[in-house]
Amino acid sequence: MRRSGELIQWNNKSGYGFVRDQSGRDYYVHISAVSGDARPRLGDQLSFETRMGRKGRPSASDVTVIASSPVPAPSLRQAIQSPSGISRYHLGLRTAVATLLTLLILFIIAADRSLLWLGLVYVGMGVGSALLYRFDKLYALAGQYRVSESNLHLVDLCGGIIGGLAAQEVYRHKTVKPAFVATTWAIALAHLLCLTLLAFAGRFL
Structure with missing residues (x-):
């Protein structure tokens, strides 16, 4: 079943993080599972499928960004x-x-x-x-x-x-x-x- 959630943690250098669905459950997400060329940012709303990843942890696959978080103005x-x-x-x-x-x-x-x-x-x-x-x-x-x-x-x-x-x-x-x-x-x-x-x-x- 396809889910949606917010990217709550993201290591841009290493290309991985976690997305939290509407029920509050976190899923590991890797840049290789994200469609498109642009990297996701913290706060982005993602749509994804779920699968069991390495070591039995829940992971996101077939990830798409459905709503981007606003880019903060530079200080x-x-x-x-x-x-x-x-x-x-x-x-x-x-x-x-x-x-x-x-x-x-x-x-x-x-x-x-x-x-x-x-x-x-x-x-x-x-x-x-x-x-x-x-x-x-x-x-x-x-x-x-x-x-x-x-x-x-x-x-x-x-x-x-x-x-x-x-x-x-x-x-x-x-x-x-x-x-x-x-x-x-x-x-x-x-x-x-x-x-x-x-x-x-x-x-x-």
Whole structure:
């Protein structure tokens, strides 16, 4: 008699697990008994025939997946993992530019203590920008309402560019779309030029 049940245990590497039928009885299932090319996942609903397997244990045969379990959305930690072969400590261009901007701000403050407010603005806006990128990444993973790109650019333009660049690097977010990337680099370049002028212009006057 054909039965149905839920796959409650599965070793994907070894290709075996157990399916529990509606009466609560468990049956051993091997990948060789599953029809189709795709491997089953935990929570899948299976239809199967029963037989007596090795050592007299009940086993499933002629197994088909009748309902797949939903694929869980990746967590933020999984989403930002470095691709295979790339060190997680790899220094990207965004991190390098953010570091350069930070050093320029520290140089300016060291030369003129009255400009301490400038550093505070960059710190505050940078933290705000980094949080916005983090929330947008989480919303994207969850399929929820997103932070608008114009708001991200506006915060970066108003001093959050260091946090924005760092967040793009860390969360691997907003680094592919050409228009967004181009605008981000335009904002970064504008800040770099302004800070460079502020740091060194007085020396040449």
